[in-house]
Amino acid sequence: MAPIVGSQMLGTLRRIVQEVNNAPSLDVALQRIVLRVKQAMGVDTCSIYLRDSEQMYVLMATQGLNPTAVGRVRLSPKKGLIGLVGERAEPINLDDAPSHKCYQYFPETGEEAFHGFLGVPIIQQSQVVGVLAVQEVEGGRFEEDSVSFLITVAAQLASAIAHAEVTGDTERLLGKERRSDRPLVGLAGSAGVALGCAVVVYPPADLNAVPDRLVSDTAVEVQQLMAAVDAVRNDIKLLLVRLSDMGVSEDDRVLFEVYLMMLDSGGMVDKIVEYIDQGLWAAGALKKAVLEHVSVFEAMEDPYLSERALDIRDLGIRILAHLQNVPDRANDYPASTVLVGEEITATMLAEVPPGVLSAVISVRGSNNSHVAILARAMGVPCVMGVTDFPTGRVDGQEIVVDGYQGKVYIKPSVAISREYQRLVAEEREFSAELDGLRDEPAKTKDGVVIPLYANTGLLSDIGPSLKYGAEGVGLYRTEFPFIIRDRFPGEDEQCRIYRQVFDAFKGRPVVVRSLDIGGDKALSYFPINEENPFLGWRGIRVTLDHPEIFLVQMRAIFRASEGGDNLNILLPMVTNLSEVELAKQLISRAAKELEEEGVVIRPYQLGVMIEVPAAVFQAEQLARQVDFLSVGTNDLTQYLLAVDRNNPQVAHLFDSLHPSVLQALQHVVKSAHNSGKQVSICGEMAGDPAAAILLLAMGADSLSMNASSLPRVKWVIRNMTQRQAGQLLEEALQSDSAAATRERLNKVLNDVGLGGLLRAGK
Ligand code: PEP
Numbered sequence: 001m002a003p004i005v006g007s008q009m010l011g012t013l014r015r016i017v018q019e020v021n022n023a024p025s026l027d028v029a030l031q032r033i034v035l036r037v038k039q040a041m042g043v044d045t046c047s048i049y050l051r052d053s054e055q056m057y058v059l060m061a062t063q064g065l066n067p068t069a070v071g072r073v074r075l076s077p078k079k080g081l082i083g084l085v086g087e088r089a090e091p092i093n094l095d096d097a098p099s100h101k102c103y104q105y106f107p108e109t110g111e112e113a114f115h116g117f118l119g120v121p122i123i124q125q126s127q128v129v130g131v132l133a134v135q136e137v138e139g140g141r142f143e144e145d146s147v148s149f150l151i152t153v154a155a156q157l158a159s160a161i162a163h164a165e166v167t168g169d170t171e172r173l174l175g176k177e178r179r180s181d182r183p184l185v186g187l188a189g190s191a192g193v194a195l196g197c198a199v200v201v202y203p204p205a206d207l208n209a210v211p212d213r214l215v216s217d218t219a220v221e222v223q224q225l226m227a228a229v230d231a232v233r234n235d236i237k238l239l240l241v242r243l244s245d246m247g248v249s250e251d252d253r254v255l256f257e258v259y260l261m262m263l264d265s266g267g268m269v270d271k272i273v274e275y276i277d278q279g280l281w282a283a284g285a286l287k288k289a290v291l292e293h294v295s296v297f298e299a300m301e302d303p304y305l306s307e308r309a310l311d312i313r314d315l316g317i318r319i320l321a322h323l324q325n326v327p328d329r330a331n332d333y334p335a336s337t338v339l340v341g342e343e344i345t346a347t348m349l350a351e352v353p354p355g356v357l358s359a360v361i362s363v364r365g366s367n368n369s370h371v372a373i374l375a376r377a378m379g380v381p382c383v384m385g386v387t388d389f390p391t392g393r394v395d396g397q398e399i400v401v402d403g404y405q406g407k408v409y410i411k412p413s414v415a416i417s418r419e420y421q422r423l424v425a426e427e428r429e430f431s432a433e434l435d436g437l438r439d440e441p442a443k444t445k446d447g448v449v450i451p452l453y454a455n456t457g458l459l460s461d462i463g464p465s466l467k468y469g470a471e472g473v474g475l476y477r478t479e480f481p482f483i484i485r486d487r488f489p490g491e492d493e494q495c496r497i498y499r500q501v502f503d504a505f506k507g508r509p510v511v512v513r514s515l516d517i518g519g520d521k522a523l524s525y526f527p528i529n530e531e532n533p534f535l536g537w538r539g540i541r542v543t544l545d546h547p548e549i550f551l552v553q554m555r556a557i558f559r560a561s562e563g564g565d566n567l568n569i570l571l572p573m574v575t576n577l578s579e580v581e582l583a584k585q586l587i588s589r590a591a592k593e594l595e596e597e598g599v600v601i602r603p604y605q606l607g608v609m610i611e612v613p614a615a616v617f618q619a620e621q622l623a624r625q626v627d628f629l630s631v632g633t634n635d636l637t638q639y640l641l642a643v644d645r646n647n648p649q650v651a652h653l654f655d656s657l658h659p660s661v662l663q664a665l666q667h668v669v670k671s672a673h674n675s676g677k678q679v680s681i682c683g684e685m686a687g688d689p690a691a692a693i694l695l696l697a698m699g700a701d702s703l704s705m706n707a708s709s710l711p712r713v714k715w716v717i718r719n720m721t722q723r724q725a726g727q728l729l730e731e732a733l734q735s736d737s738a739a740a741t742r743e744r745l746n747k748v749l750n751d752v753g754l755g756g757l758l759r760a761g762k
């Protein structure tokens, strides 16, 4: 055969990948691959074998072998050349296949006529999921370029195939029904676990389908438009009432106020009227104006701004539905509804009647999406950004949502289903059982006490924090009130929001972190476009460059805490001692100005977050500059392990139990104590019961976590001794890997009867 070289190979590959991505089903995708590969390589046959649930290699598609053999030829993983490729997980290139000792003859395929054989494994996350093989009647080894080509095709195929397996496509192809124990992975948008029935929601009308049409009576069109806009305004007001009935705080409902503002403020509606005045009918004018607005936002790279485009489109669609008199789709929402959609909007979420919403899955979107923010406010598990999710095929299906780990199981296997039912029941039981512990201290059996605080962001976090017995707020992420608005909140507005937190936790410490934007936290009205946002302009780097933002925030914080004595200020993303000095000067300036205005400034504590490796090594000097340290283990783990905290592809590598992370943490605790300062841990790690044991042993002075994690962590601490914890820490620091430490801790927790505290999959 003629070898495929260079640019030709790249072009062919691109075409194949595109065709595979556009294929309506796995079946079609596989057929296209074998056809295209056979053509491109000029070989006599090309076949794909996939591993089924019993680990057998099944012939799934072929060009050149007998087509009736598809689905019938099943090869044991230990047998034949296909089995050998799978077992070795490397290409096998033979000049005369029938003379190889592993050759196995299958009369169904008519294979005896072929001599040249090249098989390459299809590997996904280090597992062989199938084999791609080509054959030639003529003998002779395949050229190196051909081998490279086939390997590249197989690599491109792997993710499509793994995805198909998760969704049951491969089994469906074989005419079998299978339940899955492999999850699709997205981003953890809101904590909690749920089992339920998928209800797929989609927009009520299609803006893109509206034709352009000219009218002469524009007044009627304007009248219809205004009636539709009024109707949408009323719908949203009703949703607002419902959300408030469901306990979503006023602050969190601000998203919907923004919707109302979009309808009120002249902008978009004026534009639609302008197009009607030019002779377009109302629906056409609406489409034109909305799509123009949408494309302006979509063109921006900032993810939060793109999401604002979604809001505008959502509003436009709602107006269109009223213009077209589309009757309200009374979706049937069963008990335990798992709301699923390509792009779930905040209004779609609010439309679900109270009491039936179990979880939310949105194919697009991130933790910053309005829907994720609302889900957190409502305490509903939510997984965002589940790429490759088969939305079109899941309506009515049983589904498991793990909002702790960002995992989704479609039609889960009995084992998975049982495990999650256990977890849901356990969560319910815990909240009942642990109610009794609410006001008890987190005290080990040998008398060591460690305060447990809550991480908060939205005002709606206050309720759960108090409910779970938080002894204070260890981390108040002030960026949330900034994220959900469409402009910087003013000093008075910030003051009002912060005061509610101080008041709710009177007499208990509240650690307010200065604005930590950048990285994955963007403001729609303050775009930051960077190649590497996590290594860019974030946290204190932004606020020091914008003292006007920092000063206003500090003034609001001081004013909000006036009259109390629970103020602690925390600085995020500190990398240099000079940043702390500058921040201190600005904070003192804000305090001095306020004092001149008659505001009483009571003593407060200043702290620095340890989130950057550089800060670990200067922890002692940093501690000397301030009153306390607080370790952000989410970012510290991300930077120490070089693992993007939001990237599902490498999520398995993100583990704060990594021995290097543990050593860094211990170093920070010792450094703080050497300087006579306290140190708190406030990343997700603090809320992991197994990890909390180690943090306790290190001598951390407090732990701060999501409110929902408090009861479990308290329970573990109350059932441990400091001595036991110390031994486990010794082992963990010497351990080879995070996995080994996790296994060891899980075993210990199991042995002391705390196995139920472990999350599935951990
Ligand atoms: C952290 O990085 O661990 C932390 C607590 O801050 P955030 O998660 O808000 O970045």
Ligand code: MG
Pocket (backbone or CB within 6 Å): 572, 611, 632, 634, 635
């Ligand atoms: Mg951080």
